Amino acid sequence: MKRWRLAAAVVAALHVGAASAETQLLGDPEIGEQLYIKCKSCHQVGAGAKDGIGPHLNGIFGRRAAAHEGFFYSKSMARAGADGLVWTAETLDAYLENPRALVSKTRMSFRGLKDPAERANIMAYLRAFSDNPADLPEAEPTARGTDHDLDPAILAIQGDPAYGEYLSSECLTCHQRDGSAEGIPSITRWPEEDFVIAMHAYKNKLRPHPVMQMMAGRLNNEEIAALAAYFKTLE
């Protein structure tokens, strides 16, 4: 912990120039890596990380909100970026504490972390992936996408977005179109594969939620693919 604080201080002095504020907010990266389990089903990080349900988080420190090219952000996040929100230890701390308090209609379906120490640890872990792009550490989360045993034939089904649009009306009673996530997670703009895997996990009762088990339970493989195809493109 001590060692890290020192290293972070040096890094911060070099890159950000706001050493004291930042070091106070960073914790233990090793504990942070354990806590990152809460984040990794949506956010990849480390060498080879790609965007998924959420954007990858390499280089997040010092980046303007909604500035990462190729990811489709919520309107609310885009507005925050345009208004000048930049991800620093302070702003990330506030966002992790209560995402919707900082960015009201963010699609990030996360209740927030009350404990400042937990936030500090996660940020310390993430900080390492914001340094030099040439030597980004490998991180376990890049392996995700293979941790399911869904038949590849099911994943290969091309969904019919027009049918998906009709079926989606049933989802939209609870899940908001624009992706705002208040007590019910956003499903807008998910990558198709993540969507299909999640729905089959409910259908097969591997994920616990009773409403979703019931909804997914009566959708066939084509219908799930159709929904995935539709939600992927939702503006």
Add this chain to the structure above:
Amino acid sequence: MKLNRRHFIGTGAAAAATLKAPAVLADGHGKPRVVVIGGGAGGATAARYLAKDSQGAVDVTLVEPSRTYFTCFFSNLYIGGFKDIDDLGHTYGTLAAKYGINVVHDWAVDVDRDAKTVSLAGGDTLAYDKLILSPGIDFVEGSVDGWSLAAQNAMPHSYKGGSQTELLRAQIEAMPEGGVFAMVAPPNPYRCPPGPYERISMVAHQLKARNPTAKILVADPKPKFSKQGLFEEGWANHYAGMIDVIGEDFGGGNVSVDPAAMTITIDGEETSVDVCNVIPAMKAGRIAEMAGVTDGNWAPVNAVDMSTKVDPDVYVLGDASQQGDMPKSGYSANSQAKVCANAVRGALTDSRVFPAKFSNTCWSLIDTDDGVKVGATYEATDEKIAKVDGFISSTGESADLRKATYEESEGWYAGITADMFS
């Protein structure tokens, strides 16, 4: 209520959208016309989906007297002090401005199914190719001895949104110390099966905080009620000794009230009460009966598209319909509206019609962060909307799960109101 004026809503874009509403159309009209009566859970959803999905190919008129729709869903949470009245109000501006729906703030007073026209209280006539009715409920006169609509200020039903809900909360707040709150629960079928019992929970929550020696007395004509085990567990946990439910077996169905004397008589025993919430027996909103599509208290419909049994061009959604297994809820009305909108659009344009799928979930709040839910999926059979699969919260769930369930209900409220109005 003033019935003699016709209002258009809004300013700017909203006004521009409403101005192109043709009041009476001659024959040989261009676009197909749909008139939707009632801008609640069923009607607002149907109008929105029809207009949104047909992208201008269908002319949609929504007739609704109120400028602000106050949801009944979450009205119990207002009574419990968890919501403000403003949280429950929604307006029609976006439906007009964004989707070009002609929103007409007026009452429909008659339907001529031969001429295919709707008469409005303000004197205008609207012609339709397809008519969708989602007027909610009205009360069966004489169903509670001694009570009539004229007594609704002394003994509120609070089973329609808005001022009735506010009145009941004000009366609860004004109860004397150690006073009695009475409820006459309704017979089946009625809107929102867990509604009366969620209300009892919310009243108990208020009284426990401000008037802990007060009592709640319930006369219930039914042998059992929705989520009974969950409510009884919650009442024992949170409100022990406050709530007395007199069910069918103890004469809970043998009730009369006297609104002038503020008394309730249950199975021959008279009690003086401070607040009396009378929830009478229900029937389809009156306009369904005037349209001649009801049989008894409700309007029988075909499950595939919610068209009435008597007229393929008239559809009934939500509480007013008699469709089979779905409970009368906002969620159900919203679900039925989407199936109906898809079918109506398919019939009027040549858009694809997909198979009917329905679902419902009803969340109830028992006390702070103690939420429960019940839900099911449904399909259309030749005979009715039939239940496929369902679930219910269990007794003895963890506090974390109950809290998550409550938070989920808030998400649902935001979701369904966006799905109706935004």
